[in-house]
Amino acid sequence: MDTGVKKIYLLDYGWLAGDMGFFIPDPATWTEKLQNRMRLPEWVEIPVTGAVIEHKDGIVLIDTGSNPEAQKVWGATWEVFPMVKYSDENRVENQLKLIGLKPEDVNFVVFTHLHLDHAGGAYIFAPLKTPLITHKKELVYALYMIWLGKVGAYQPVDLEPLRGASWYPFDGESLELLPGIDLILVGGHTPGSIIIRVVTNTGNTYIFTGDFIHLPQELEREAKGWLLGNADEYLTSLRKLKMLAKRPNTYLVISHDPKLWEKYPKAPKALE
Numbered sequence: 718m719d720t721g722v723k724k725i726y727l728l729d730y731g732w733l734a735g736d737m738g739f740f741i742p743d744p745a746t747w748t749e750k751l752q753n754r755m756r757l758p759e760w761v762e763i764p765v766t767g768a769v770i771e772h773k774d775g776i777v778l779i780d781t782g783s784n785p786e787a788q789k790v791w792g793a794t795w796e797v798f799p800m801v802k803y804s805d806e807n808r809v810e811n812q813l814k815l816i817g818l819k820p821e822d823v824n825f826v827v828f829t830h831l832h833l834d835h836a837g838g839a840y841i842f843a844p845l846k847t848p849l850i851t852h853k854k855e856l857v858y859a860l861y862m863i864w865l866g867k868v869g870a871y872q873p874v875d876l877e878p879l880r881g882a883s884w885y886p887f888d889g890e891s892l893e894l895l896p897g898i899d900l901i902l903v904g905g906h907t908p909g910s911i912i913i914r915v916v917t918n919t920g921n922t923y924i925f926t927g928d929f930i931h932l933p934q935e936l937e938r939e940a941k942g943w944l945l946g947n948a949d950e951y952l953t954s955l956r957k958l959k960m961l962a963k964r965p966n967t968y969l970v971i972s973h974d975p976k977l978w979e980k981y982p983k984a985p986k987a988l989e
């Protein structure tokens with residue numbers, strides 16, 4: 718089966734830290750503390766990641782990482798989600814360089830959603846007029862939150878440079894971006910969260926969960942912590958994701974999985 722998907726490269730946008738409660742509710746280790754009504758913060762470090770899909774019809778970038786000046790520009794959000802490992806090599810343009818690409822070589826930027834650790838590097842694509850693809854619900858909700866003054870996970874500093882950029886919002890349940898690359902609305906975390914299903918020329922399927930799934934434990938527990946947006950969407954889409962994952966030769970790429978780099982190679986190595 719020739720879908721046109723030649724290679725997939727996983728990008729390393731650094732590491733972020735946060736309280737475990739954002740990701741997983743009541744892990745077993747808290748039970749005793751909860752019984753004593755003493756819940757202490759439990760910090761977890763997670764990678765921030767993206768991907769490049771090399772397709773015969775174009776180069777697709779999934780997510781862009783955090784703003785390189787995050788510590789200065791995120792305000793109070795930095796205290797909640799500090800980027801604990803980040804250097805120049807984690808900038809999107811330098812991750813692209815690892816695989817011999819320049820930002821102008823990217824034909825499509827796809828956002829799993831528009832939170833600060835996914836849309837923060839996108840400003841470099843605005844002057845290049847690179848098509849920016851997001852679910853319409855996500856763009857609308859991000860701007861709505863900012864308009865209400867709910868600045869945190871959505872950062873004006875990320876979205877302001879993208880005002881009037883080459884946006885291509887899609888609506889409905891799914892979009893085939895290119896043969897073998899499907900964008901599927903799941904919601905749950907944010908209203909316009911999508912997952913991306915990629916079928917390679919070799920017959921493997923990789924499903925990029927974005928932050929619909931933050932950590933692998935979610936799959937078993939079927940629960941998300943404080944970052945849960947809509948419980949009904951979450952559970953329904955989670956069962957749908959699990960169903961898709963049962964197909965042969967299908968692998969999940971969970972963007973913030975702390976063990977991601979043990980499971981899959983980083984760019985310049987490729988998945989096929």
Ligand SMILES: [Zn+2]
Pocket residue numbers: 832834835928973
């Ligand atoms: Zn994220």
